[in-house]
Amino acid sequence: MAQWDVEQHIHSARQAGWPDRIHAALKKHGIKQVGYVADNGIARLIDLCERDNEITEVALASEAEGAGLVLGATLGGERAALLMQSSGVGNCINTFSILKNCAIPCVLVVSMRGGPGDFNSWQVPMGSMTEPVLKLCGFHVLHLEREEDAGPVTENACQLAFGGDTQVAILLSQQMVDRTKPKGH
């Protein structure tokens, strides 16, 4: 992580970068607060939010805090998003009820783990249940498989969430994330 040069990463990947496209779409839709728990797969997206003076980023000690943060931001008139790894979704099941009960709009970006090729089999149980859990929690689930779809999918998520006071999750395919995440992890 410490060795990861963001600019070098973009150029070596020869792409605009899905994190940049997600970040740009979140900005376009007026997201002002971003709560996250550190994760290698979304490291660049977190970094983009941290460097953005128009976004207040909040490093959460647990993903479970995310719903409370989004509630507070919404009550204060600010749009908010959450970034986390799929394992963190399991930590949120109870607190997500707040978003459902109060119709609090939320865009949740989830980097998937536990799929084919994951080096750590312990990630498989939670990775396997992430999507059904989110649906049971009332989230509308979108999939992001290809870098070029990052902008439209994120914009769609924002429109659904903020247009109808609903909760929308974007699941980042592990294959897409793995291609672009820092080496050595």
Add this chain to the structure above:
Amino acid sequence: MDRRALVARLLENRGDLLVIASIGSPTYDVAACGDHALNFYIWSGLGSTPVAGLGLALARPDRRVAVFTGDGDVLMALGSLATIGVKQPKNLAIVCLDNGHYSASGMQPSATKAGVDLAAAAAACRLRVETVSDLSRADELRTLLHSGQGPIFIHARVDADDQKRVVPSRDGIAIKRRFMLAAGTLG
């Protein structure tokens, strides 16, 4: 110390103070002072109140935010004290009504009953801590709540009793809209 008496003193002449209360006794305490459009009651997700206060305080740095919570809520979310300590919101005050018990769910003892010190935990997380066990400093604490530099953590040792429940609305969408309309934050 009687929890309702303290909450009533802290909310005197509250002006445009934004208030969030946790599920259970703190919500009943705040409602007992009179329902208010700038009250938001969190009826689920125990442990979410402090960080909800953070989100609100960050969104509205021009307003004062007061969170009323209990030992059970804070114990479930000790990590969120660290989250708040990092952001250092100057306009946030957390009032932890610590009676050492889960008073809304059967009076089972909490960790603070065994000596776990939430004031020390909050101080370690870089919150400005005031500890109070009687009403003699209520005016001073009220001033602190309304104008002191946060993040403030008022650790109030209160009696372990289950007072008459004053139950405000559980309509989450209605209390959200009411709050945002009164706070001027609705679209």
